[in-house]
Amino acid sequence: METKLLDVTTENIELAAALIADGKLVAFPTETVYGLGADAMNGRAVGKVYAAKGRPSDNPMIVHIAEKEELARLTPVVTPIMEALMETFWPGPLTMVVRKMPGIPDATTGGLDTVGVRMPSDEIARKLIRKSGCPIAAPSANISGRPSPTKPEHVVEDLQGRIDAILMGHDCQVGIESTVVDVTDDIPTILRPGIITQKDLEKAVEKLGKKVEMDPALFVNRPRDVSDKDFKPKAPGMKYKHYAPKAEMLIISGEISKVKAEIEKLKAENEAKGKNVGVILFGDHQFKEAAHDFFAKLRDFDVQAVDMILAGALDSNDGVGFAVMNRMLKSAGYSILNV
Ligand code: AMP
Numbered sequence: 001m002e003t004k005l006l007d008v009t010t011e012n013i014e015l016a017a018a019l020i021a022d023g024k025l026v027a028f029p030t031e032t033v034y035g036l037g038a039d040a041m042n043g044r045a046v047g048k049v050y051a052a053k054g055r056p057s058d059n060p061m062i063v064h065i066a067e068k069e070e071l072a073r074l075t076p077v078v079t080p081i082m083e084a085l086m087e088t089f090w091p092g093p094l095t096m097v098v099r100k101m102p103g104i105p106d107a108t109t110g111g112l113d114t115v116g117v118r119m120p121s122d123e124i125a126r127k128l129i130r131k132s133g134c135p136i137a138a139p140s141a142n143i144s145g146r147p148s149p150t151k152p153e154h155v156v157e158d159l160q161g162r163i164d165a166i167l168m169g170h171d172c173q174v175g176i177e178s179t180v181v182d183v184t185d186d187i188p189t190i191l192r193p194g195i196i197t198q199k200d201l202e203k204a205v206e207k208l209g210k211k212v213e214m215d216p217a218l219f220v221n222r223p224r225d226v227s228d229k230d231f232k233p234k235a236p237g238m239k240y241k242h243y244a245p246k247a248e249m250l251i252i253s254g255e256i257s258k259v260k261a262e263i264e265k266l267k268a269e270n271e272a273k274g275k276n277v278g279v280i281l282f283g284d285h286q287f288k289e290a291a292h293d294f295f296a297k298l299r300d301f302d303v304q305a306v307d308m309i310l311a312g313a314l315d316s317n318d319g320v321g322f323a324v325m326n327r328m329l330k331s332a333g334y335s336i337l338n339v
């Protein structure tokens, strides 16, 4: 298949929207990561997204909308919790898991009776959704298991020849995927951490007398080589191999001076054995910068044929630090050395 690489112009956004409306696949920028979009109400189109990504079909997609009012068409009841979260964080990097309307295809929700919905703040994404005239189902625009794409060239690398078009926009501002919060129950529960943190969410629902919980599965460390079959966390995406760079990766955790010394030591030892070693070490408290750069660094190391990646752990007591660590641990198959 020939993939159209489209500069972002009004005509090209219209062309991309027409492709989506016609059941085709288009990758597009959002503020979090690039998405691979299809008409969310067209089961056949959504089926092609799974095929293009090599994604397991029980891993649900996020449905992207352009206006808050559209939520009421995807879920039977908009609760006060949903209203409060929408008011505070939409448009923006927050996905709410809600009960789904019967008309939403199983392909979109991975067969679940819930659906993840998000209203992105990115203007290109919003224009595309508006012009296509349908909600757009979109997971990240990468081959399943690879680091999420935060630049247009990442999408080209993974999906050229497999999808109909790519809107070649800007680099993504946030760099990690949206926070996913389950609001189907009385207590909002974070299924995937992101740049909008537990504290941020709690502040928004405080007036309703609500707390926000973390899914306990977020604290389960599952090694990369354990089979997918027996692992059934609530957010389906959590069970698959994720964000894996080609190199072997090790996280070093502890007091910063010790971490730096250990990284230097391991780097020297491995280079002496002829290995090409890459280091990821973010500045103290530079959590948003870490989120912005993390996936791009993994992909850069793949291109440079790095054999081993040594990464300094981030402080998980910070909400954004926790979100980046969630990705870092998965990339490293949970290999962590405490110093
Ligand atoms: P991706 O954008 O590739 O990270 O994929 C979307 C992710 O959103 C999935 O892997 C899930 O973690 C989450 N998600 C979407 N819909 C639901 C849902 N109905 N229930 C739980 N998690 C969901």
Ligand code: MG
Binding pocket: 139, 140, 148
């Ligand atoms: Mg993904």
